[in-house]
Amino acid sequence: MAAGKLATVPADYQPAHGEAVTASGRLSAAQKVDLDEPSGPFTPVQLTHIDEALTLSSRTTGLDFSVYLGDLGEDSRHNAELLLRSTADGGAESVLVAISPNQRVLEIVTGPEARRRLPDRGCKLAVMSMVASFKEGDLAGGLVSGLRMLTDAAGTPPND
């Protein structure tokens, strides 16, 4: 169709629901607006709490905290480590909390530098707390409290 020409519909066109043929022969149709909203079982308040906890963790400790929520596949540990390595710096100073609700598996992966600050013992403690909440179906609450525990275990960055 050439530019500037009016696209018209045949005279015997039957407008569908939400459509109307204007006087000039142009078809005017109403379309549903699909907002790009995050899909998930979380309420906006819960999402805000998670965002707040993540930001506070990263700011307090100086480490890069991130939360992955999705399928991890059969080899969940390997896939979680791949996710960590896909972050900048190879994930050296990153802490990844990966949750796979389908496998009901929770993985916390710390990079080599982050591991010195955040010992595995602190991670295990946070995992136990989060798993206890997840068992009750409280994903957001467990996530927030787990992030707080990880933050406490890592502490503030050393002054050098």
Add this chain to the structure above:
Amino acid sequence: MFLGASRGTGALETAVVRYGTSVSVMETILVFAVAPLAIYGVLSLMTLRRKSAGAGRYRPGQEWDYPAQWWTANPAGISADHPSRVAAGAADEAAPQMETGGARGSW
């Protein structure tokens, strides 16, 4: 005023305050039974409505068909001296295995 009135006229003007001569049984039931029941009914309907609306809560073991999400800290909320590191891309499978730590659990 009571004193002033008695002084002026020399006689007490008494006003009789009474309730309605008769309150029917129907009015009593309406006030003391139907009205509280209506309030209870409205409140219970409000609780039912709130339960049915809103996003479904996660139950352990339920099918998870939401798209995968990966959240990081809000860059605006991190202090300026914190180096900004955003996701760089896909991991290299052949990269040397680094010493990662952490923990795992299942529920």
